[in-house]
Amino acid sequence: MNHASPTAPCRLRINGQHYAADLPPSVTLLDLLRERLDLTGTKKGCDHGQCGACTVLIDGKRVKSCLVLAVSIPDAAVITIEGINQDGQLHPMQQAFIDADAFQCGYCTPGQIMSAIALLEEDHAHSREEIREFMSGNLCRCGAYNGIVEAIEHVIAQQDQDSKGEAA
Amino acid sequence: MNVVSANIGQPVPRIDGFAKVTGQATYAAEPHPPGLLYGVIVNSLIARGRIEAIHDEAARAVPGVIEVMTHHNRPHTALFEKSYVDGLGVPGSPYRPLHDGEIHFNGQPVAVVFAETFEAAREAAMLIQVDYERWPHNADFDAALYQKYMPSKTRSNYVPPKTRGNASEAYALSPIKIEGRFHLAPEHHNPMEMHATTVIPEEDCTLTVWDKTQGPQAVQTYLASALSLSGNEVRVRNPYVGGAFGSGLRAQHNVFLAALGAKMLKRPIRVTLTRPQMFTHVFRPEAVMDIALAADRDGTLQSIIVEGVTDTSRFEHNMENLVIWGPIGYKCPNATADYKIAPRDTYTSSDMRAPGAATGVNLFEMAIDELAWACGMDPLAFRLHNYSEIDAMHNMPLTSNALREALLQGAERFGWNGRPPAPRSLRDGREFIGHGMAIGIWDAMFSPTAARARLTSDGRLHIATPASDIGTGTYTILAQTASEAFGIPIDRIDIELGDSTLPECPTEGGSWTAASAGAAVWLACQSLREKFLKALAKSENTPERIRQSEVTLTEGELRGVRDGRREVFSLQEALSFIGEASIEAEETAKPGLRGKISEMRKARFTHSAVFCEVRVDEELGIVRVTRLVNAVAAGRIMNPKTAASQVRGAMVMATGMALHEESLMDERYGRFMNHNFSEYHIPSHADIPEMDVLFVDEKDEEVSPLGIKGVGEIGMCGTAAAIANAIFHATGKRYRTLPIMPGA
Numbered sequence: 026m027n028h029a030s031p032t033a034p035c036r037l038r039i040n041g042q043h044y045a046a047d048l049p050p051s052v053t054l055l056d057l058l059r060e061r062l063d064l065t066g067t068k069k070g071c072d073h074g075q076c077g078a079c080t081v082l083i084d085g086k087r088v089k090s091c092l093v094l095a096v097s098i099p100d101a102a103v104i105t106i107e108g109i110n111q112d113g114q115l116h117p118m119q120q121a122f123i124d125a126d127a128f129q130c131g132y133c134t135p136g137q138i139m140s141a142i143a144l145l146e147e148d149h150a151h152s153r154e155e156i157r158e159f160m161s162g163n164l165c166r167c168g169a170y171n172g173i174v175e176a177i178e179h180v181i182a183q184q185d186q187d188s189k190g191e192a193a
Numbered sequence: 194m195n196v197v198s199a200n201i202g203q204p205v206p207r208i209d210g211f212a213k214v215t216g217q218a219t220y221a222a223e224p225h226p227p228g229l230l231y232g233v234i235v236n237s238l239i240a241r242g243r244i245e246a247i248h249d250e251a252a253r254a255v256p257g258v259i260e261v262m263t264h265h266n267r268p269h270t271a272l273f274e275k276s277y278v279d280g281l282g283v284p285g286s287p288y289r290p291l292h293d294g295e296i297h298f299n300g301q302p303v304a305v306v307f308a309e310t311f312e313a314a315r316e317a318a319m320l321i322q323v324d325y326e327r328w329p330h331n332a333d334f335d336a337a338l339y340q341k342y343m344p345s346k347t348r349s350n351y352v353p354p355k356t357r358g359n360a361s362e363a364y365a366l367s368p369i370k371i372e373g374r375f376h377l378a379p380e381h382h383n384p385m386e387m388h389a390t391t392v393i394p395e396e397d398c399t400l401t402v403w404d405k406t407q408g409p410q411a412v413q414t415y416l417a418s419a420l421s422l423s424g425n426e427v428r429v430r431n432p433y434v435g436g437a438f439g440s441g442l443r444a445q446h447n448v449f450l451a452a453l454g455a456k457m458l459k460r461p462i463r464v465t466l467t468r469p470q471m472f473t474h475v476f477r478p479e480a481v482m483d484i485a486l487a488a489d490r491d492g493t494l495q496s497i498i499v500e501g502v503t504d505t506s507r508f509e510h511n512m513e514n515l516v517i518w519g520p521i522g523y524k525c526p527n528a529t530a531d532y533k534i535a536p537r538d539t540y541t542s543s544d545m546r547a548p549g550a551a552t553g554v555n556l557f558e559m560a561i562d563e564l565a566w567a568c569g570m571d572p573l574a575f576r577l578h579n580y581s582e583i584d585a586m587h588n589m590p591l592t593s594n595a596l597r598e599a600l601l602q603g604a605e606r607f608g609w610n611g612r613p614p615a616p617r618s619l620r621d622g623r624e625f626i627g628h629g630m631a632i633g634i635w636d637a638m639f640s641p642t643a644a645r646a647r648l649t650s651d652g653r654l655h656i657a658t659p660a661s662d663i664g665t666g667t668y669t670i671l672a673q674t675a676s677e678a679f680g681i682p683i684d685r686i687d688i689e690l691g692d693s694t695l696p697e698c699p700t701e702g703g704s705w706t707a708a709s710a711g712a713a714v715w716l717a718c719q720s721l722r723e724k725f726l727k728a729l730a731k732s733e734n735t736p737e738r739i740r741q742s743e744v745t746l747t748e749g750e751l752r753g754v755r756d757g758r759r760e761v762f763s764l765q766e767a768l769s770f771i772g773e774a775s776i777e778a779e780e781t782a783k784p785g786l787r788g789k790i791s792e793m794r795k796a797r798f799t800h801s802a803v804f805c806e807v808r809v810d811e812e813l814g815i816v817r818v819t820r821l822v823n824a825v826a827a828g829r830i831m832n833p834k835t836a837a838s839q840v841r842g843a844m845v846m847a848t849g850m851a852l853h854e855e856s857l858m859d860e861r862y863g864r865f866m867n868h869n870f871s872e873y874h875i876p877s878h879a880d881i882p883e884m885d886v887l888f889v890d891e892k893d894e895e896v897s898p899l900g901i902k903g904v905g906e907i908g909m910c911g912t913a914a915a916i917a918n919a920i921f922h923a924t925g926k927r928y929r930t931l932p933i934m935p936g937a
């Protein structure tokens with residue numbers, strides 16, 4: 026009957042945990058997370074790199090996981106929405122999303138949050154316009170855009186305050 | 194009902210927020226039972242015809258493929274067509290997936306591949322070849338207009354337009370008039386979560402169905418009937434829904450096919466549509482409205498003539514309340530309207546956020562703006578002069594109408610005063626600036642709904658109603674309601690939604706959930722509270738000192754006062770006195786006699802006034818919306834935070850309607866060809882300015898038991914017109930077709 030499909034080795038660090046398996050090369054990182062590792066916090070909104078729902082961090086950079094084949098990034102460090110809690114506490118961005126009512130259905134939310142966290146690292150958030158421009162890869166059909174921008178601005182303001190505090 | 198606002202009306206953060214920001218909320222495609230199979234649908238490539246042969250040998254040879262299900266080998270389903278009718282009740286012959294070899298629309302499922310992995314199913318699906326006998330089809334809307342008709346049986350919620358006065362004579366005699374054909378392109382709902390179903394056969398032979406739907410009970414009834422099962426063999430769950438906007442009102446083919454697959458293979462099945470497949474089912478119908486309006490020289494509206502057509506499929510008669518909004522909302526002595534539907538060989542169009550009104554109000558408000566300009570009147574002054582305090586079409590008073598306040602407060606907030614009337618009079622560098630406005634109107638609805646409240650020995654209150662939270666904030670406002678009605682802090686409340694086994698509830702949609710489920714939860718909690726306090730007073734185990742005192746329940750604590758001495762004790766203690774592990778009450782909120790009489794005598798609407806600023810690049814024609822203000826009159830606002838998000842969300846979608854969204858038909862194949870997010874544009878972050886939403890005070894004790902009107906749709910109504918009207922003010926050019934793309 027059926028012959029086995031070809032596989033290739035996949036070795037990753039996902040939210041700090043080592044993962045190794047032989048996978049068909051057609052498995053995307055997104056489908057690996059959702060269907061094989063039960064990390065369903067990362068969402069699929071298009072499977073085409075057009076919506077941002079699947080955004081994760083790969084070696085610190087935001088990447089659309091639907092466009093990455095799992096076997097193509099050996100030894101990469103992948104962080105998903107499940108991996109950003111800090112000692113069981115919500116990440117400040119997660120808390121800011123709740124406070125600013127930055128979502129409705131919540132489906133684009135993990136992607137928005139991962140993107141927003143990376144955005145701050147990229148130093149691409151100097152103005153509201155810049156935030157909007159650099160968050161435009163993350164679509165939200167519920168239209169929670171105002172809240173998302175507010176949440177991001179809030180986290181920036183918090184960080185500024187913290188760093189001022191440290192400086193003083 | 195006399196409600197003292199403590200928790201109701203507060204901007205409480207969403208109680209489902211934690212689950213959503215951590216990725217723990219489980220959507221339809223996410224439960225993962227052992228032995229799960231993946232189903233991938235193969236779609237028809239023709240619009241009309243018959244399948245001659247399906248070649249699935251190559252697909253079956255793909256490792257991991259378990260079965261290819263087609264109309265040849267599918268299990269038995271219900272024999273009669275009427276068994277496939279779903280709750281929305283669109284007249285006609287419902288589409289029956291994999292029923293036989295006949296093709297009714299492009300994209301119709303012709304086979305489903307089931308495999309051990311998603312990758313195998315996807316690969317195999319691409320290998321399936323189908324031979325068709327092609328029949329002629331028509332997918333061109335303009336051609337369909339020649340076949341427009343009025344179905345003999347209309348949709349149950351259809352409101353036939355009523356004529357008053359003599360509109361054509363008044364039109365002929367009036368000095369100032371405009372007329373034209375207004376048009377809206379078809380739009381797809383495109384919730385971020387694609388339609389998906391996970392079906393799990395349980396050990397007791399029942400099916401648990403996780404489905405992306407707005408009505409778990411409607412899907413349960415549909416599946417049971419279409420698959421010839423009994424009602425309690427199917428349990429449908431949808432605790433989290435990644436948006437829907439109407440696409441989850443009817444049971445979609447994915448749920449039917451997944452359940453059919455589970456019946457065939459006796460294994461858990463997941464079927465998820467792809468984004469392109471999301472363009473093979475429901476959409477907002479394309480529409481034309483021929484509008485003729487006339488007024489006196491002083492700007493008094495004299496005649497309204499509206500003729501509108503929306504499209505439907507060849508097999509079902511989908512209808513919208515498209516043409517009634519102008520005749521209802523304006524006090525014009527002469528008005529007439531006519532509505533028809535036009536068939537084409539596509540899937541049936543369907544309700545999308547504010548169905549009928551999103552199209553009808555926006556296109557009409559664009560026409561009204563033209564008339565105001567023709568009269569030489571300020572658009573706001575024209576509307577203040579002509580809007581109706583009552584439902585002018587049925588000559589019926591309204592339960593409340595704070596539209597005037599909305600217009601005035603919105604104008605104030607926007608800074609409308611001092612707007613130069615002439616187009617092209619404001620500019621900044623290479624951009625023209627324009628200010629436009631419009632009125633919004635939508636039904637305020639109430640449907641009978643049941644809810645259950647249960648107090649458990651851990652001192653928590655559990656509320657259950659099968660309403661759906663599709664991002665609407667239902668979890669949160671129901672918790673607020675329960676908190677206030679029972680007297681318990683919100684963090685000691687659990688809300689259970691989205692389960693067909695819960696008490697009865699209509700499908701979520703049309704903005705009726707807050708009013709209806711809210712009232713049901715209120716009643717259930719009140720009744721539980723009474724029952725609980727009575728039991729406490731009666732139980733022999735209740736200490737004498739408590740039994741004889743006047744006990745009150747607030748903040749989740751019981752307080753008794755006796756002889757000036759205060760006793761405080763907990764809900765847990767009280768339950769132990771009663772000797773029950775838990776105590777529960779179930780109630781149904783219905784209009785009642787007074788409500789029914791009120792429904793006969795009075796109409797009920799939400800209203801809004803939308804103000805907009807756009808900037809239009811003179812050379813490139815690029816339009817940017819830079820300011821939006823929406824003043825909304827929607828009765829009692831349960832939670833200003835989530836309500837404002839609802840309105841803003843609809844305004845974003847309306848911005849898409851005005852400027853971006855258009856499903857383009859390839860008439861040769863009968864297929865929407867721009868079936869992905871890079872070609873079907875929904876607004877992104879960069880398209881959306883800050884939106885200012887204000888709620889106008891509107892007390893309405895008659896509209897629903899809690900005075901709620903609902904806020905889910907109103908943001909759609911008027912916003913697109915305000916943008917179009919602002920574009921005219923910026924550029925001097927009138928567009929009569931949405932979306933407007935001056936740069937394209």
Ligand code: FES
Nearest residue numbers: 072074076077091
């Ligand atoms: S799912 Fe990856 S970008 Fe949409």
Ligand code: FES
Nearest residue numbers: 129133165166167
């Ligand atoms: S919150 Fe629903 S898509 Fe963004």
